[in-house]
Amino acid sequence: MDQGLVQLDQGSGGRAMHELIDDLFLGAFNNPLLLERNDSAVFEIPGGRLAMTTDSYVIDPLFFPGGDIGSLAVHGTVNDLAMRGAKPLYLTAGFILEEGLDLGDLKRVVASMARAASEAGVQVIAGDTKVVPRAKADKLFINTAGIGLVPAGIDLSGSNARPGDLVLINGTIGDHGMAVLCKREGLEFENEIRSDSAALNGMIERMLAAFPGIHVLRDPTRGGVATTLNEIAEQSAVGIRLFEEALPIRGDVAGACEVLGLDPLYVANEGKVLAIVPAGGADAVLSAMKSHPLGKSSCILGKVVSDDPGRVLLQTRIGGCRIVDMLRGEQLPRIC
Secondary structure, eight states, X not given: OOSSOOOGGGGSSSHHHHHHIIIIIHHHSOOHHHHTOOSSEEEEETTEEEEEEEEEEOOSSSEETTEEHHHHHHHHHHHXXXXXXXXXXXXXXXXXXXXXXXXXXXXXXXXXXXXXXXXXTOEEEEEEEEEEOTTSSOSEEEEEEEEEEXXXXXXXXXXXXXXXXXXXXXXXXXXXXXXXXXXHHTOOOSSOOOOOOOOOHHHHHHHHHHOTTOOEEEOOOTTHHHHHHHHHHHHHTOEEEEEGGGOOOOHHHHHHHHHHTOOGGGSOOSSOOEEEEOHHHHHHHHHHHHTSGGGTTOEEEEEEESSSTTOEEEEOTTSOEXXXXXXXXXXXXXXX
């Protein structure tokens, strides 16, 4: 690792961030739970298992079509717990406020956060507030922690994908990242692109009830679908094939990406889950997803294979294949 200065790419979700984690944090905090590299850590306590996660939110702008930093902080934390099959219970919230922040904006964020927590069925039970001088932060940052209860018999991990599994998603990709970018840059298209930010725990409960043997659940946030599937392929030592004709991308998102020279596969999502499911359970899981308001457009977009372990390939409409690698940095910084 370069011993110089921290770079923006090292917080992007791409290869540079993974190298920083491997070279610095994993060495310092080395333990079996951390080495699993999942969205949250699951550990035994007397009488059951808990999942715990933490995250920080630095999105710019604070408000965007479909959400804001407050609701996003709740949704992101709840979803990280749900990706391990946990029932989210409690959150903490730490606020870093820049001197001069509009109190009206802060009240709006807190109210939004409270609504999102109530809708997700969780409580914010502890918190902290710090104020820093002007120009020492960017208006408002939020740090969260979350804890949830993992039901018996559920085993979800990025290392569980197996050849023959199918890859499912609950709707269109790239909506969140493009909504934030368009708002930030003042870009306008014929239809307003809205973030997909949402708490997925209710839908995931249905999925696990329909088929408890799901192998992997992941929310494709920073780095998008491409980066998340690369992480899973590496953790499970398998190959993953995506079907280009099956990729669910809204026309306005695809058009905006084309204009801006972006690939939707790498654009962040905040209300989507990638489910890797044994073929025999895929129909039951897909049906459960479609029965929920957040999963009406669910589909199968790929499969797990034994070839090319650690790699993701896109099978194109004309029958060829191209490598879908993990980017070193992030196409769109400050999207969560």
